[in-house]
Amino acid sequence: MKTKHLSAWALLQFLYESVQMAFFLAVGVFWLTGLLHLRDRYWQAVLVGMGALFVVAVVDAGLRYWCFTYQITATGLTIHEGIIFREVHHLPYRQIQAVQRQQRWFMRPLHLEQVTIATAERVDDEDGIKLPLVTQTVGDYLAQQHAIAVTMKDRPDEAVEAAAVDTKVEPVAATSATSPAIEVAWHDLNLYALSSIGIIPIVIALIWLVGEGSRWLNGHTWDMVSGLVAHFEPWEWGLLLVSVVILGLVASYLNVIQKYYHFTLAVTPANLTVTHGFFDRNQANIRRTKIQAVKFKQTVLRQWLHLMTVQVLSASQVGASDDDDQLLLLPVVPQNQALAVLQPVIDWLPTKLPPLTNLTGRAKFALIRNNVIAWFGVLAVLSGGLAWWRPVFLKWVLMSWPLWLVLACLQGWYAGHQMGAATLNADLLVLQTGTWFRRQVWLVPRAKVQAVGVHQSIWMARTNLAHLNVSLRSGNGEELVEVRYLPAVTAQQIQAWYLAH
């Protein structure tokens, strides 16, 4: 295939990015010249300078578009980019770790999308290798070539001769090897959205907006509003509070629903591919052989609703979003069906979890004690700071101490009841942690564990307790899973199990 430019619409995207940058620079120039008392004296020069910024932005966008070309060949993808510093990326299909596709809502009628390609090379989000705006057929073709290359790599005995000799980019039919996709049930997604704690930041944002109201509204309007609020009856305050909470709940609910709308997990022999989103359609994939661990997450609320979220840890970057190296496999699945649903997808998963070795009463007490000490420290520093800078609030904070300390006890108690570990067989480790009222269950194949550490302080030695640290690879870094205050014998047994095979 000959070298091609991006879709013409990409010019608009580049223009938007460049003009946005020019706008921020112009605001900076405006502010700085004002600060240095130059704006009034040299206003013509400032105006010309700001105008020049926008002209440069337009030229930059045009040049960037012109210089960005790509070529799809039989062996890989080649991208040329850069105006002054020319860059050439050559990506053989075999080296591609993941192909992530994102289709923003305004791209959909035009059948365009953004394709991000992850390789084993360390790339940060901003500089990831991207085709900013290409037709969907290009994304389909790259995804198909990636899948073929992975199949050949994982199972070289299976000759996939059809692979990649035809570089004509045409609409790609679904491969027959794809198993039926798993879709998140609407009922479960609804429950998941309703139990989202996304309401907390939204309510905080609403409270902040009210606080900032005095700045944005003019004096008369603000006086009128504050005068009205000052005469509120208790029931009116209650109504206001309930309205804020309902508004927060609705916003949080809609956000979750649009984010995970039509969440689909497609399974091929080599890859797992997830697709989701109402406004922005996102697609990310992961090679099955790159899966390092499976993680089941539940907040305390979702524990009551018996719902779980499933993520997988990957040895490669999954893409520019989706937690980068932790692919969200299923945002929600009923707890009692999680393993049954996933076992056909990830064949090393068990059908049933083993009973875990849980913490002793002494260990639970240690977790409660640690939490109380930590919270006590935070509250002491906060109260000290307030006593110094804002003594008026000190009384309220001191009065709330018992509440926070009860919360600290509950937090420790929760963690103590969740922590646990067990080996299922010669090849699988199960770890369970509970922090900040969130339970996480990790299923880790022994072959993917990088190191196991047992930590024990001299005080823990007396009570025969130890922390178990399991080091896992996550993207290009580490994910350390720590199960605290396990019986020392169990921690040592797990370390021995790890080394024995």
Place this chain on the structure above:
Amino acid sequence: MTQQLPVTIKKVWLSSAIISGLVDLVITAALWGAQSIWHWWWWLPLAALILSILDVVVELALIPYRYAFWRYAITENEVSIRHGVIFKQTIAIPISRIQNVTLNAGPLLQLNHLQAVSIATAADSYDIDGVTPTVANQLREKIMQLAQVSVDEN
């Protein structure tokens, strides 16, 4: 069989504790200066001085224990590292997970003719604080040889 670090490592830790103490004293002096010139809180340099003294005293006092507890072992299947006085850590790394072994030596290690050995897995790296250059090279050779055998077998 477990190995102990060479006894000269104690000199490195001693020098390190003294340097750390000197840095703490410089910070304390800066805070004292700030208190004299800009009338910062009076207790700030005092607290810094107490913490500096505590830091050095604890570091120095722990050196014999730190030395006594530091152990490493390299077998055909694993590298294990055990260290820590108050907080003891035992780390096990199978040879097959080792990606790379790096030898490095800062000025203090060089002065004492020692090298640190850094053993990297795909997730993190683990250090043997200091061994003689001969032992360091032997360790690197041995670990990489075993790692290669392990890769070939798999």
